[in-house]
Amino acid sequence: MQQNLLEIDDLTVRLPEGRAARPILDGVSLSVAAGEMVGLVGESGSGKSVACRSVLGLLPERARTDGEVRVAGRDVLTLSRDGLKELRTRQVSMIFQDPRASVNPMRRVGDFLTEGMRAAGVPAAAATDRAEELLDAVGIRDPRGALRRHPHQFSGGMLQRVVIAAALASRPSLLVADEPTTALDVTTQAEVIAILTRLQAERGTGMLFVTHDLELASAICDRVYVMYAGRIVETQAATDLFDRPRHPYTAGLLACTPRVEPDAAPPRPIPGRPVSLAESPSGCAFAARCAHAQERCSVEKPVLRQYDGQGLAACLRADEGILL
Amino acid sequence: MTTAVDVTALRRRPGLRRLRVFGQGPLFTAAVLLLAALVAVALFAPLLAPYDPDALDLQATLAGSSTDHLLGADQSGRDVLSRLLYGARSGLLGPLVVVALSTLLGILVGVVAAWRGGRVDALLSRSMDLVFSFPGLLVAIMFVAVTGPGMTAPVIAMAVAYTPYVGRLVRSIAQQEKARPYIESYLVQGWSGWTICVRHLLPNIAPTVLAQSAINFGYALMDLAALSFLGFGVQPPTADWGAMINEGEGALLQGAMLPALAPSVCIMLAVVAFSIVGEGIADRVAKRDR
Numbered sequence: 001m002q003q004n005l006l007e008i009d010d011l012t013v014r015l016p017e018g019r020a021a022r023p024i025l026d027g028v029s030l031s032v033a034a035g036e037m038v039g040l041v042g043e044s045g046s047g048k049s050v051a052c053r054s055v056l057g058l059l060p061e062r063a064r065t066d067g068e069v070r071v072a073g074r075d076v077l078t079l080s081r082d083g084l085k086e087l088r089t090r091q092v093s094m095i096f097q098d099p100r101a102s103v104n105p106m107r108r109v110g111d112f113l114t115e116g117m118r119a120a121g122v123p124a125a126a127a128t129d130r131a132e133e134l135l136d137a138v139g140i141r142d143p144r145g146a147l148r149r150h151p152h153q154f155s156g157g158m159l160q161r162v163v164i165a166a167a168l169a170s171r172p173s174l175l176v177a178d179e180p181t182t183a184l185d186v187t188t189q190a191e192v193i194a195i196l197t198r199l200q201a202e203r204g205t206g207m208l209f210v211t212h213d214l215e216l217a218s219a220i221c222d223r224v225y226v227m228y229a230g231r232i233v234e235t236q237a238a239t240d241l242f243d244r245p246r247h248p249y250t251a252g253l254l255a256c257t258p259r260v261e262p263d264a265a266p267p268r269p270i271p272g273r274p275v276s277l278a279e280s281p282s283g284c285a286f287a288a289r290c291a292h293a294q295e296r297c298s299v300e301k302p303v304l305r306q307y308d309g310q311g312l313a314a315c316l317r318a319d320e321g322i323l324l
Numbered sequence: 325m326t327t328a329v330d331v332t333a334l335r336r337r338p339g340l341r342r343l344r345v346f347g348q349g350p351l352f353t354a355a356v357l358l359l360a361a362l363v364a365v366a367l368f369a370p371l372l373a374p375y376d377p378d379a380l381d382l383q384a385t386l387a388g389s390s391t392d393h394l395l396g397a398d399q400s401g402r403d404v405l406s407r408l409l410y411g412a413r414s415g416l417l418g419p420l421v422v423v424a425l426s427t428l429l430g431i432l433v434g435v436v437a438a439w440r441g442g443r444v445d446a447l448l449s450r451s452m453d454l455v456f457s458f459p460g461l462l463v464a465i466m467f468v469a470v471t472g473p474g475m476t477a478p479v480i481a482m483a484v485a486y487t488p489y490v491g492r493l494v495r496s497i498a499q500q501e502k503a504r505p506y507i508e509s510y511l512v513q514g515w516s517g518w519t520i521c522v523r524h525l526l527p528n529i530a531p532t533v534l535a536q537s538a539i540n541f542g543y544a545l546m547d548l549a550a551l552s553f554l555g556f557g558v559q560p561p562t563a564d565w566g567a568m569i570n571e572g573e574g575a576l577l578q579g580a581m582l583p584a585l586a587p588s589v590c591i592m593l594a595v596v597a598f599s600i601v602g603e604g605i606a607d608r609v610a611k612r613d614r
Contacts, residue, residue, distance in 0.1 A: 056512050089514030102509035104524045115523065116513045166513065 003073055005174050005206040006032040006055060011067035013050055015060060022278045024050050025230045027067070029304075034173065035204040037197070039217030039238065041253070042227035043274040051227070052176050052210045056094055057084045071174060089120060093167035094176045098183040099159040103151045110147030113166050120170070134165035138195050157188030161195060168199065174206045182211070193220060214253045218242040226250050229285035230277030232304060236311030246313035248290045284316065292317055348604040355600035362594060366412040373406035377563040386580040398568075398583040399575050407563040408586055414564045415594065418479055418557075419544035425483035426544075427537045430490025435521055437491070438498035449495065452488040460485030461547055468556040475558055478551050486540050493536050497529045535606035542598030549591050565591050 011028045014021035025047045032038045042048040053059060054069050057076045069076040071091055079087060096102040103112055113131035118124065128147065135143035138161040151159055160180060167175060177196065181189040197220050200207050211217050217224045218238040226234040226247065234247040245251040252270040259265070272289035281287065287297040297316055304312040307319055365372060374394075381401035388396050395404040437448040464481040471477040501507070502525065510520050551557035552566030560567055565587035572584025 058508070058512065085514050085516065087514075088512055094509070094512045096505060096509050098505065101505035104506045104510075104528070106528055107524065115519070116510075116515060119515060119519055163509075170514070 004031040005034045005036075005072060006030075006208065007068070007070040008051065008054070009068045009070065011051070011054060011069060012065065013047075013054070013059060014064045016062050016064065021064060023230060024063070024277060025054075026277055028227075028230070028232055029067075030208075030225050030232065030235070032174065032206045032208050034206050035200075036223070037200055037207045037209060037221045039221035039224040040208060040210045040227065041212065041214045041217045041224055043212060045229075045274055045276050046227040047230040047277065048210050048212075048227050049178055052094075052178050052208055055174070055176050055208065056088060056092055058094075089116070089170055091172055092174045092176060093170060093172040094178065095160075095163055095167050095180045097179040099156060099163045100151070100183070102163055103159065105151050107150075108147065109149055109151060109154070109162055112151075112162070113147070113169060116166070117169055130169065131165070134168055135162065137168070137199065138162070138165045139191075140165075155188070156184050157192055160184060160188075160192050164192070164195065164199070168203070168205075171203075172205065174208070175200065176208045176210070178210045179212065180209075181216075196220075214250070215242075215257055226253070229275050229280045231285065231314065232312075233286065233315070234311065234313045235304075240311060246307055246311055246318045247286075247315045248292050249286045252289075284314075348608065351600060352604040355597040355604070358593060358597045359601065362412055362416065362597075365409050366416045369409040369413060373403075373409045375403035375406040377402065377406045377410040378561050379403070386575055386578060386583075388580070389582065395586050396580065396582040398571060398580075399578075404568075404583055404586050407568060408565070408590060410563040411565045411568060411587060411590070414475065414552075414558050414562065415545060415549065415590070418475055418548040419541050421479050422482045422486060422544040422548070423537050423541045425480075426486035426540065427490050427533065429483070429487040431494050431526070431533060433487065433491040434494025435498050435525065437495045438502055439517055439521060439525075445495075448491075452491045455484060456488040456492075458485065461550060464547070464551055465554075465556055468551075473556055473559055475548075478548060478557050482544055482547055486544060489540055490533060490536055494529065494533060497532055498525060501525050501528055531605060531609045531612075535602045535604075535609060538598055538602030538605060540602075542595040542602070545598070546591060546595050 008028055008030045011025055012023070013025040014023050016022075028047070028051055030038070030040070030051070040048050040052060050059070054065075055071065055076065057079060059065065065077050071087060074083070074087070076084070076087065103109075110128065110131060113134065114124070114127040117127040117130060122130070131147060132143040135146055140146050140158060140161055146154075146162075151162075154162065164180075180196065181192050184192060193216070196207075199205070209217060209221055214224070214226070218241055221238045223235065224238050224241050225232050226241075226249065228249050234241070234245065234250050236244075236246065241250065242254070245254060249270070252268075255265075255268045256270060258267045270289055275285055275288070277285070281298055283296075283298040283300055284290070284293070284302050287293040290297065294317070300316060302314040302316045304314045305318070306312050379402065381397065384393060384397040384401040384403075386397065386399060387393050387401070390396070393403050393405065395408065397403055398407070433448050433452065437445040460482055463485050464478040467477040467481040468474075507520060507525070510524065511517075548557055549564075549566030549569075552564045553570045555567075555570065558564035558567050560571065568587040569584050572587070575583040
């Protein structure tokens with residue numbers, strides 16, 4: 001079997017808080033193959049950001065972890081400082097939520113793009129040429145002029161393109177995007193998404209796309225993982241997930257979205273509020289909000305199991321096909 | 325509800341506007357000009373001074389202000405104005421070295437403490453507290469007690485004593501700066517901590533440090549003058565403001581004010597000017613960050 005580019009294997013993360021360790025992630029496993037676009041969907045507090053940051057070794061310093069996060073076969077969690085640096089410069093890049101915050105406002109965009117390459121030993125002229133190429137690739141007009149401008153002279157969407165260009169500068173084999181369009185307005189979102197998917201396809205980059213927008217994820221990704229309260233509750237190929245969700249939570253997320261079709265049902269919100277792993281009960285974390293919950297749901301912890309087809313779901317009643 | 329605002333009325337008068345340096349008021353401009361004049365005087369003292377600062381003229385002893393001696397002469401008949409002009413040299417050079425050394429050391433200690441955190445931070449911070457709790461002048465005097473009078477030992481002692489002022493400030497603002505997301509996004513690009521610190525963190529905190537260093541300059545000037553006044557620093561007959569006040573004491577008892585008063589005024593003006601400039605820069609930085 002071909003080795004996956006990214007393999008998170010049974011990752012558990014706890015943060016020490018006072019005497020008790022507060023759990024953040026519980027047995028999260030996911031994988032991204034080379035050139036694959038994988039979505040990771042969940043509400044705020046579900047642990048999706050922690051999961052994706054673990055890929056770059058960006059966990060909080062005192063976090064205690066179990067399991068492995070392997071990038072090209074090497075466990076990120078046990079890498080030395082130099083190993084991490086090597087990983088970050090050559091293999092994995094990350095795009096953050098807010099482009100405005102992730103660029104030093106005092107320096108020119110050209111510095112932002114070339115400094116990393118300069119540090120890696122690329123001569124100044126070559127780095128500038130490459131920066132121009134990258135800006136051109138992300139659809140910025142007049143790349144040469146853009147290099148001389150400061151971040152505040154760009155709109156949010158344009159700046160996110162610059163950030164994407166910087167992330168691609170090292171020719172990474174894996175790109176981690178943590179809600180790259182959440183801070184942008186809707187029209188810009190579409191453009192940035194288009195650029196990301198085009199570049200991802202052109203360059204054959206593996207990508208882990210973190211978002212809270214299930215529809216967006218199922219529209220652009222090959223496979224989608226759905227997280228709830230620090231656990232993966234369902235994973236399927238994107239199209240299947242959208243048509244035949246297995247977990248009531250996924251179904252609930254899909255039902256919350258308003259539809260434009262004339263005969264469509266009105267959006268139905270999921271009752272209750274999301275819980276974090278720390279406050280989740282011993283059984284299924286979603287049981288309290290689930291319309292299909294039975295008594296055993298609040299006692300027995302469901303495990304991810306395969307049901308007909310490819311997907312996995314962690315629901316005691318998934319095989320009953322009771323959804324919606 | 326709308327409020328009509330006469331925009332042109334909000335514009336400042338151009339005459340005053342021309343006086344603004346760094347977007348600060350006329351007071352700031354005056355302070356900058358005064359300091360510039362001070363530096364010029366220190367550099368060109370030999371050209372400006374009407375007399376040799378150490379030349380004795382016993383006939384002019386304790387002479388009052390006249391066309392021959394604009395600020396009079398001291399007990400040994402030396403021209404007070406010439407001595408003031410030459411005195412600007414040691415008056416500025418000493419604090420300059422103190423501020424340069426303490427700023428460098430403070431930045432190093434502060435950035436390392438903020439960046440590394442944990443035990444390194446605890447160790448460096450406690451060391452700074454220790455130095456901070458010791459009066460700088462006392463340390464300087466102890467140094468002099470070991471090495472004998474002169475400027476080298478006090479300057480080094482004062483540099484160490486002033487390091488915590490810079491170090492604590494740098495540590496706290498570097499911590500804030502380090503918490504900004506852009507630092508993390510650069511880390512994720514695989515840049516080394518050293519690169520990020522030198523090329524991004526330092527330039528971003530530099531203006532705040534500059535403000536603190538300008539204020540420190542004034543204080544260091546006063547402390548070193550005090551040392552010279554006490555006889556531990558610049559040694560007679562070299563012209564120095566602190567030493568001049570000391571020598572002027574006798575003249576004061578005999579009714580001549582100028583030999584002691586003139587250097588006192590110089591010290592005061594310089595210290596106030598440095599404080600105004602420092603606070604002006606700090607103000608400017610605060611406005612920028614808002």
